[in-house]
Amino acid sequence: MKTASPFLELDSVERVELSFNGELLHLPDGSNLAAALLASGVDAFRKTPVSGAPRAPFCMMGACFDCLVEIDGVVQQACMLEVRAGLEIMSPDTTGAFDEPA
Amino acid sequence: MNRRDLLVIGAGPAGMAAAAKAVKLGLTVTVLDEQPRAGGQIYRDVERAAKARGAMLGKDYVYGASLAAEMRESEIEYLSGSIVWAIEDGFRVSYTRDGSGAQIEADRILLATGALERPMPLPGWTLPGVMTAGAGQILLKQSGVLARRAVLVGTGPLLYLIAAQMVRAGTPPLALVETQTRSDFIRATRHLGGALRGWRYLAKGLTMLAAIQRAGVPRFTGATDISVEGQDRAEAVVFTCAGREHRIECDTVFLHHGVVPNVQAARSLDIPHEWRADQACFVPQLDGWGESPVAGVFIAGDGAGIGGAKVAEIAGRLAVLKIAEAAGRLSVKERDQRAAPLRRMIRRELAARPFLDLAYPPFAGALAPVDETIICRCEEVTAGDIRSAAKLGCLGPNQAKSFSRAGMGPCQGRYCGLTVTTLLAGANGQTADQTGYYRIRPPLKPVTLGELAAMSVTEPVGKE
Structure with missing residues (x-):
């Protein structure tokens, strides 16, 4: 989910291409991934497994786990990662689809 | 596997200062820190950010670069990006770094894991766009990312600091919605004597408030019935002030009503904690050096009780004096002589604290x-x-x-x-002490099977 960004970026750093839920984004290379996604206008990083409510970064220091994203099949905290070219970032699957037989 | 004299967990002010001091006293030291670069949260990414926007962030922040540089220039094994997930007796610490598990042994451990924002549950606080004030600061420090239309909600000096920084950056907050009341201030004045001994903190606070006022940022105090409205994200802050309901539309809400010790690691070691009424949180039981009842485990900085960055730095050095004495690098006499001026500095730094704790108490509606x-x-x-x-x-x-x-x-x-x-x-x-707290067990942070499989496991720790 991407809207006009509620955030302003002060630094101009070389940008690299990556994707979030299939959408191509150009984010500052080496910057904090959660901050860069927020600044690019990504509103909700994921939906909760309990009620499906949207969530986005809350603490930015690796404590709250609200900024969880899935990269290469591993669910990780976006605020503890850095932007790299080619990352394929997904919202973690919270639909329970994993439990169904293939 | 090599065994270290001291393992420091956390590279904030306490951890950085302690590690540098320990090396000077002849100890072998490893520092494990979760972040890619040193500084902790208060000095997050300070060596880079101080260069990029030191003037906006202020002198107190830029000061942290000297601690980071001192650590970087010392003979310290500094392992950034290390997520500690288990601390076992003896001591053996398990952590993840670069996608694989690893272990390290040490004679003594210093936990310098700092503070967390005090949880501030309000209706709507889980909506995207609602963050801690600390998160707002981290966005600004590390990433140069500023909220265009933010409302700051809560109480305490950190709220003024971030507001002042936002003013300097040219995007002042839309409003400060503060929860402390006039009667909190009156109650706090009985500690005015101490506050005047810590006058530097008060002077800074008044300077920040003046800058906020000059920028025309509206301030509401004594706010109650606060909630965040919005469908899929924060759209407005609603609250009552002086009997009137207010609604301020915004994109971002920064919450803050104090910070509390991050007790996860200490609790996982069964270190006893007790409730501190003046700070409304649990703090670990420690001796005058920061050593816990679990011999060999020390805690310094906000994780030992909230004192702020300067106290953390000095407390880190203080803990190292006992660690060095226990390791035979200092006599008891040398240790005590060197400790005396540090203790005086800590007392001076803490002088304004009782005043601040009473003047800016946690928001009752969120407790x-x-x-x-x-x-x-x-x-x-x-x-x-x-x-x-x-x-x-x-x-x-x-x-x-x-x-x-x-x-x-x-x-x-x-x-x-x-x-x-x-x-x-x-x-x-x-009481809170009777009620107790969660039992914290390893893993302290999630660890994947892949990370475990890639781990080189050591023999069980043998006591020497």
Whole structure:
């Protein structure tokens, strides 16, 4: 989910291409991934497994786990990662689809 | 595997200062820190950010670069990006770095894991766009990312600091919605003497307030009934002030009503904690050097009780004096001589604290939120769920897990633990100490099977 960004970026750093839920984004290379996604206008990083409510970064220091994203099949905290070219970032699957037989 | 004299966990002010001092005293030291670069949260990414925007962030922040440089230039094994997930007796510490597990042994451990924002559960606080004030600062420090239309909600000096920084950056907040009242201030004046001894802090606070006022940022004090409205994200802050309801539209809400010790690592080691009423949180039991009842485990900085960055730095050095003496690098006499001036500095730095604690108390409406408020963000458990559990006979937070799943999500209780203790204590007419806290067990942070499989496992720790 991407809207006009509620955030302003002060630094101009070389940008690299990556994707979030299939959408191509150009984010500052080496910057904090959660901050860069927020600044690019990504509103909700994921939906909760309990009620499906949207969530986005809350603490930015690796404590709250609200900024969880899935990269290469591993669910990780976006605020503890850095932007790299080619990352394929997904919202973690919270639909329970994993439990169904293939 | 090599065994270190001292293992420091956390590279904030306490950890950085302690590590540098320990090396000077001849100890072998490893520092494990979660972040890619040193500084902790208060000095997050300070060596880079001080260069990029030091003037905006202020002198107190830029100062942290000297601590980071001192650590970088010392003979310290500094392992950035290391996520500690287990601390075993003896001591053996397990952590993840670069996608694989690893272990390290040490004679003594210094926990310098700092503070967390005090949880501030309000209706709507889980919406995207609502963050801690600390998160707002981290966005600004590390990434140069500023909220265009933010409302700051809560109480305390950090709220003024971030507002002042936003003013300097050219994007002042839309409003400060503050929860402290005039009677809090009057109650605090009995500690004015101490506050005047710590006059530097007060002077800084007044300077920041003046800058906020000059920028025309509206301030509301004594706010109650605060909630965040919005469908899929924060759209407005609603509150009552002086009997009138207000609604301020915004994109971002920064919450803050104090910080509390991050007790995860200490609790996993069964270090006893006690409730500190003046700071409304649990603090670990420590001796005058920061050593816990678990011999060889020291705690310095905000994790030992909130004192701020300068106290953390000095307390880190103080702890190292006892560590060095225990390791035979200092005599008891040398240790005590060197400690005396450090203790005087800590007393001076803490002088304004009792005044600040009373003038900016935690927001009562978030300590005991209304029933429908989510208090466990991970499992979406409400304050009402906890009160119902109490009615059914639930006395403590660990039992509350079975009743409600509160504290069982990925954050492992970091952002609901104090609320659950407070709610249960209130409902059951018990003290926080009687009610207790979550039992914290390893892994302290999630670890994948792949990371475990890639780990080179050491022999069990043998006591020397």
